[in-house]
Structures are given as C-alpha cells and as structure tokens.
Amino acid sequence: MTHSVKIGVSGTGFIAKGLISLLASTDDMKVVSILTRRPIETVEGIQGRQALTNDTDTFLKNVDLVVECSGDVIHGSEVIDQAFKMNLPVVTMNSELQVTTGSYFAKRGFITEAEGDQPGCLAALHENALSMGFKPLVYGNIKGFMNLNPSLEDMTYWSKAKGISLPMVTSFTDGTKVQIEQALVANGLHAGILADGLTGETVENIEIGGQSLAEKTEHNGKPISDFVVCRQGPPGVFITARHDGNQKEALSYLKLGEGPYYTLSTSFHLCHLEIIKTIRRVVDGKGILLNNTAHPSVSVKAVAKRDLTAGETISQGIGSFVVRGEACSIEDNPDHLPIGLLSQAVIEKPVKAGETLTFSNVSIPGSFALNAWNDIIKDTRPVFS
Structure with a gap:
C-alpha cells in the first residue's frame, strides 16, 4: 500500500x-x-x-x-x-x-x-467453516432477552443507562434488530427462513438450539437463518453444520461432540472495532464479505404493536412503540411495507395489533429509498408510489 x-x-x-x-x-x-x-x-x-x-x-x-x-x-x-x-x-x-x-x-x-455486527461476523464465520470442510445448516444469532412490546419508561431507562439512542435500544429489545440482521444473513448467504418472524427458540445453550434448528432444517432443503434466546449465551453468533463422516472421531476428540451436528461459535461482536478488518479486505481486493444480493428472497415487514387508526402518523418505524419488524418471505408477502421505509408514514386504513402494514393501508412520502425498493421487487409485485 x-x-x-x-x-x-x-x-x-x-x-x-x-x-x-x-x-x-x-x-x-x-x-x-x-x-x-x-x-x-x-x-x-x-x-x-x-x-x-x-x-x-x-x-x-x-x-x-x-x-x-x-x-x-x-x-x-x-x-x-x-x-x-x-x-x-x-x-x-x-x-x-x-x-x-x-x-x-x-x-x-x-x-x-x-464485520462487527452479527451479520458480518456470521459471514466471516461462514468463510472459516467452509474452509474447514463444514456444511452449514443454521446461521444463528444469539439474544439474551427479548420483549416484543417494551414500555417507553423501560426503554428510556435503558437508553440512558447504556448511552445509546432510544430507537436503537427499542429495536434491540423488541426483536426488530435481530429480524433485520437475520434477513440480511438469509439473503447474503443464500439461506431461507422457517417462518415469518423466525422461530427464536428459548434454549439453555446454543448447542441445544443449534441442533433443534438443524433438525428442522434437514427437511427444508437448504440452510436457514434464525436466532435463539439464550440468557446465558455469549453476545455473538453461531453456525450449526454437518461434516464428512470420516472426521467424526477427530471432531469428538476436539470437543465438538459426537455429531451429526456441530456448532461453531464466535462469542463476541465488537462493532466498530471490527469494521477496520472489512475496510482492509476491500482495499486488498478480497471482495465482498456480505451484502443483500441482487435478488433477495427475505424482507422485514412492519407489524403493528397496537391498534392503529386512520390518520395516525408514524415518524419512524425501526425502534418505535407502534410497530416492530418481522423477517418475512417476499413471495408470500407481496404487499408488505418494509419497516425500513416507514418514515413520516400515514395510516390510511385501520390496522389491528399484530397485523402487517401494507402499501394498501399506509402511505409514505416519495424518496430515493422507495424508488430503489420498487426497482428491487418490480418483477414480483405492482409498483407503489
């Protein structure tokens, strides 16, 4: 250089x-x-x-x-x-x-x-796993706690205690952030999801969670992206994978268990401290670590936390107290409104708690982001403005 x-x-x-x-x-x-x-x-x-x-x-x-x-x-x-x-x-x-x-x-x-947030860390772990001959079945995120509808009082307390913004701490707590992260992982690593909203199993340890998800994945036909809630788990990521049978004894000796599923984990994600690794990767010409790919199959829809009435304005979707995000199949949710586009949005028709916000019941201002979204999915549903 x-x-x-x-x-x-x-x-x-x-x-x-x-x-x-x-x-x-x-x-x-x-x-x-x-x-x-x-x-x-x-x-x-x-x-x-x-x-x-x-x-x-x-x-x-x-x-x-x-x-x-x-x-x-x-x-x-x-x-x-x-x-x-x-x-x-x-x-x-x-x-x-x-x-x-x-x-x-x-x-x-x-x-x-x-690298730094869970998607980039999973992509790096994925490269490492493949280089050792593992065949990933589960790309997993680890959460210690989740509350789908936290109170303003609690979120204000934790925002001040942790020194991060109120929307940020709210999106962490209500699961929106992990849904977004795992949607990116699904698209970027060519995986699927088992269900809208993911499974988010509560488990005692990540090995149990990884095995449970891997067993479900075997019937899915391709790897999945998901998460577990594990109070004692590290703030990191994991991959549960298979390996060739001729490595069974070696993997047992190396403390990875008896198989057929093996869980590899990274016990940390260090946010900005790890970004520098990806910058150097780019500068050195080593290519893309992870992106959403040109043809995504998974998005993140906005789901109402409470009944919404016509005329209400949602100033910001991610980290709000009126909606949360759920990963979803784009094919199965052709009219869904991505939570990332919710900015100064106006409710046009009433939406019940738990229902998905759509382009049919919400209007949003025009923006470059909206035009980009329409370009992405123009072959799968009508264009909205």
Whole structure:
C-alpha cells in the first residue's frame, strides 16, 4: 500500500465515533471526511472535527472509500447513491439499509456489510467453516432477552443507562434488530427462513438450539437463518453444520461432540472495532464479505404493536412503540411495507395489533429509498408510489 487510504465516514453516532477514534491510530488509513445531519457545533465527542460537513458533495470529495454507518435507511441510501455515481466502494454497518435498499446497490456497484455486527461476523464465520470442510445448516444469532412490546419508561431507562439512542435500544429489545440482521444473513448467504418472524427458540445453550434448528432444517432443503434466546449465551453468533463422516472421531476428540451436528461459535461482536478488518479486505481486493444480493428472497415487514387508526402518523418505524419488524418471505408477502421505509408514514386504513402494514393501508412520502425498493421487487409485485 503506497499511501494512506482516505476514508469518508457517514454518521456521527456510537459506531461512527468509535470507528473514527480507532482509525486515528492507524498509519494506513485516514478519516478525511465525516458527514453529519446535525448542526456541526452540536456534534460532541468526535475526533477530527475539522472533517465534519453537512454537505454530501463535500463529504465525497477526495475520499477513496465510504463507510456508511448512519443507521438511517432513507438518508444512507441517498449517500450511497451519490458515492456510486463517483465509483466509490462502500462499506456499511447498516443492516437496516441493506435489507431495504441494499439489493438495488448490489446490482450497481461495490457494497459490503462489515464485520462487527452479527451479520458480518456470521459471514466471516461462514468463510472459516467452509474452509474447514463444514456444511452449514443454521446461521444463528444469539439474544439474551427479548420483549416484543417494551414500555417507553423501560426503554428510556435503558437508553440512558447504556448511552445509546432510544430507537436503537427499542429495536434491540423488541426483536426488530435481530429480524433485520437475520434477513440480511438469509439473503447474503443464500439461506431461507422457517417462518415469518423466525422461530427464536428459548434454549439453555446454543448447542441445544443449534441442533433443534438443524433438525428442522434437514427437511427444508437448504440452510436457514434464525436466532435463539439464550440468557446465558455469549453476545455473538453461531453456525450449526454437518461434516464428512470420516472426521467424526477427530471432531469428538476436539470437543465438538459426537455429531451429526456441530456448532461453531464466535462469542463476541465488537462493532466498530471490527469494521477496520472489512475496510482492509476491500482495499486488498478480497471482495465482498456480505451484502443483500441482487435478488433477495427475505424482507422485514412492519407489524403493528397496537391498534392503529386512520390518520395516525408514524415518524419512524425501526425502534418505535407502534410497530416492530418481522423477517418475512417476499413471495408470500407481496404487499408488505418494509419497516425500513416507514418514515413520516400515514395510516390510511385501520390496522389491528399484530397485523402487517401494507402499501394498501399506509402511505409514505416519495424518496430515493422507495424508488430503489420498487426497482428491487418490480418483477414480483405492482409498483407503489
């Protein structure tokens, strides 16, 4: 490498701040531009303040690679569109964007999710497993706790206690985040799902959960993406797989059990600390780690947490107290409204608690993200505007 790679970071939240701080100590990479939608004078706790800008054109000038980690589907899609017009590669830590508009971009340029969050960590574990001869059956995410309809009071407490935004902690708790992550994994690793909303079995340990899911998968015809709720489990990911029979004794000796199912796990995901590995992967020409592919089969629909009445406005879908996300088959849910597109949406017809929001009962403002979604699924359902 003959020069420091010039990095542009889109976002100034927890992930962006951590990545910018980490890159400040590297010799082969340099953050030269930081895009924020906040008034620049209000951005706190970030290194390299001189690189801050509110202007996308300024942000993209003189960068070699963009890291999109704003956590926002609508805004992030517009940023990536501009980056692609300049032939810039894009690394994301934005699974919400990937499952909503990522397939549009996968057909048009270089976009990859990074290691750090569970999807990227599963993709890395997948590569490792394949290299050792394992045949994955289950791509698993591990959650310690879930409450499908948490209270504002509880989420406000935990938001302050953990130092993360209220929508973020809410999407973690109500399962929306894990549904989004596993939808991305299903598409990116060419797996399926057993049911809308996944199974989310509560288990004593991940080996038990992995075996249970693997047994169900054998009748499915291809690997599945899912998650388990395991209070004592590590904050990581796992793959449950088969291996050739001639390795049975060796795998038993190596403490992986008697088979036929073997569970490999990564006991951590270190968010921004791991993004740097994917940046180096891209710079070194090693290709895409994971994206939503050009032809996804799984999306994440919005499901009402309570009865919704005509005329109500939903300012934000992901991390809200009125809807949550559920992974779903696109083919079986042709009219579903992806939760990532829910922004300033207006309820046109009443929706009962537990029902799926659709383009027929909700209207949303026009946006680049909406146009990208219509392009993705134009061959499977009518276009909505």
